[in-house]
Amino acid sequence: MSTQVNVHQVFARYFKDPTIEPYLFELSRMLAEGHICYDPTLIDVEELKQAGYDQLPDLNALTKSPLISDGNQHTPFVLINNNLYMQRYYYYESLVLERIKEFILEENKTRSERFKKILDLKEIIAGLFGSKHMQQGPVDWQLMAALTAVLHDFSIITGGPGTGKTTTVAKVLALLLHMNRALKIALCAPTGKAAARMAESLRYAGKDSAPFIKDVFEALKPATIHRLLGSSEHNVRFKHNRENPLLADIVIVDEASMIDVALMAKLMDAIGQGTKLILLGDKDQLASVEAGSLFGDLCKALPVLNEFSNGYLDDLKSLLPEGTILPARGDNRGANHLLYEHIVELKYSHRFSDQKGIGKLSKAILNNQPDKIAGFFDNLDEEVKIDSSYDKRLFEDFVMGYLDFIKEKDIKVALKKINQLRVLAAVRETAQGVHAINAAIEKILKQKAGLKPYSIFYENRPIMVTSNNHQLGLFNGDIGIIRAAEDGIMRAWFEAADGSLKSVLPGFINSMETAFAMTIHKSQGSEFNQVMILLPEKKQAERMMTRELLYTAVTRAKEKVIIQGSQEAILSAAAIGIHRGSGVIKRLCK
Numbered sequence: 001m002s003t004q005v006n007v008h009q010v011f012a013r014y015f016k017d018p019t020i021e022p023y024l025f026e027l028s029r030m031l032a033e034g035h036i037c038y039d040p041t042l043i044d045v046e047e048l049k050q051a052g053y054d055q056l057p058d059l060n061a062l063t064k065s066p067l068i069s070d071g072n073q074h075t076p077f078v079l080i081n082n083n084l085y086m087q088r089y090y091y092y093e094s095l096v097l098e099r100i101k102e103f104i105l106e107e108n109k110t111r112s113e114r115f116k117k118i119l120d121l122k123e124i125i126a127g128l129f130g131s132k133h134m135q136q137g138p139v140d141w142q143l144m145a146a147l148t149a150v151l152h153d154f155s156i157i158t159g160g161p162g163t164g165k166t167t168t169v170a171k172v173l174a175l176l177l178h179m180n181r182a183l184k185i186a187l188c189a190p191t192g193k194a195a196a197r198m199a200e201s202l203r204y205a206g207k208d209s210a211p212f213i214k215d216v217f218e219a220l221k222p223a224t225i226h227r228l229l230g231s232s233e234h235n236v237r238f239k240h241n242r243e244n245p246l247l248a249d250i251v252i253v254d255e256a257s258m259i260d261v262a263l264m265a266k267l268m269d270a271i272g273q274g275t276k277l278i279l280l281g282d283k284d285q286l287a288s289v290e291a292g293s294l295f296g297d298l299c300k301a302l303p304v305l306n307e308f309s310n311g312y313l314d315d316l317k318s319l320l321p322e323g324t325i326l327p328a329r330g331d332n333r334g335a336n337h338l339l340y341e342h343i344v345e346l347k348y349s350h351r352f353s354d355q356k357g358i359g360k361l362s363k364a365i366l367n368n369q370p371d372k373i374a375g376f377f378d379n380l381d382e383e384v385k386i387d388s389s390y391d392k393r394l395f396e397d398f399v400m401g402y403l404d405f406i407k408e409k410d411i412k413v414a415l416k417k418i419n420q421l422r423v424l425a426a427v428r429e430t431a432q433g434v435h436a437i438n439a440a441i442e443k444i445l446k447q448k449a450g451l452k453p454y455s456i457f458y459e460n461r462p463i464m465v466t467s468n469n470h471q472l473g474l475f476n477g478d479i480g481i482i483r484a485a486e487d488g489i490m491r492a493w494f495e496a497a498d499g500s501l502k503s504v505l506p507g508f509i510n511s512m513e514t515a516f517a518m519t520i521h522k523s524q525g526s527e528f529n530q531v532m533i534l535l536p537e538k539k540q541a542e543r544m545m546t547r548e549l550l551y552t553a554v555t556r557a558k559e560k561v562i563i564q565g566s567q568e569a570i571l572s573a574a575a576i577g578i579h580r581g582s583g584v585i586k587r588l589c590k
């Protein structure tokens, strides 16, 4: 029996109820795999046998146990809708669903007033979605998403890379600023990098806006969710919560697929009445590292996305220029669903063409189309290269791309250059793991580019902060480089949220790692011009690699992606989708 099994068994035994012990063992195991809950009727009997549980007690034991309730009593576990939860996760999930319900019920009361207010913005809407704005296909989903977000207090905009989520939010903000010039905006994302990137994209998207809007965009201060909520080292509770909500008229959360259920619950709890919430993300990306896949579950909960009621479409018609094509009137399958008309999926990537390279490969992976994926194996595509021989020369050539940042004297520019390329690994250990790859890159750059990796804080070591450092203002995922300051002392340099340069003594950073290569999980929320993905060998790949992992890795690249891995490993990854147990879909369908 492995150590991991023992941990789960210790957990299960702690509650001293043999009639439900195997079920608690399984719950502990499922939580460790990122599930929020699981269905005990689908328990894997063979797996339990291996852990020493030969006899599976009757399922009725679960309903009889004093440790379990239906959520209405304070018990350590909850069994509801055939899902077994630990009380804490049931509480978080319930909090998120209750807050969404409150948002939507509140909005419904003022719906007609909202429409009336927006009618005054007819010309502005026409201008924003006019000549410079491009749409692909008859229906402009960005327009639909923008109006949905303006009209509602809670909305979700989902879409793959470059589908215009940020561009759409820029337009939402422009419309809201026309209604209220003093609009208080809070921008956040799970990582500092993702938050800074959103602010940068918003500034770019707003560059041709009216001066007062441009000024607001220039002054936007992105934050991590932790920083926005006011985390502190000395208090487990955030400063902002239900009793002390965030002082914002609108909260925009990017990369929402990376948020685990606990953080999402705390975020929702801190958003008071009258504050608007927009969640942005890619429902097909990897879920959070911690428990849950809430963003994906909310998107999946609706039977059909991008469908609207006739009444809603008629209202929109009155807001839009003559001739605007609205979505076809559907069969209103989702009409009774709480999230109906609150989620819009952007479908067209303005960054990638569906017809070539990265865009085409990422779609083929998402849809698990082996023939289309195999179409890349002959390496005729300009954007995608697949190398099943793990060619050392190819790896070296890619790694030599880091020379550009090493040679760059200006630290601010070097920080930009380090983020132009990245090696991504699926795993941490083994020959294709992130540690071994970083060591291999250091060796190559030592031989060929004069890198001197002889001490921990060597000149030009790229680093990634791996835990939040409140006092230093550094957060998990921040990328920096080590370079000597003018006084010759080695410092770690970072780009601050406002784009300025900041430095700290590296010894003060609690935990960090070398970032020539990083795991695919850690790369979420970042993009690079060129990406090299290293897959582990097939046997391991089958266990580690999933569709979401491969899709996330491939779509980190803007211009070129090289995959070193066997064809079998790529095809097998595309065939395995992650499913995380949660009660969101069932509970929202009730």
Ligand SMILES: Nc1ncnc2c1ncn2[C@@H]1O[C@H](COP(=O)(O)OP(=O)(O)OP(=O)(O)O)[C@@H](O)[C@H]1O
Pocket: 132, 133, 134, 135, 142, 159, 160, 161, 162, 163, 164, 165, 166, 167, 168, 201, 350, 351
């Ligand atoms: N309707 C549009 N017309 C013209 N260009 C657009 C439009 N929508 C987006 N773009 C351009 O496409 C690029 C990607 O847009 P944007 O950054 O808004 O997408 P995104 O979904 O937020 O991407 P990601 O999250 O992957 O960074 C930007 O350069 C943007 O200017």
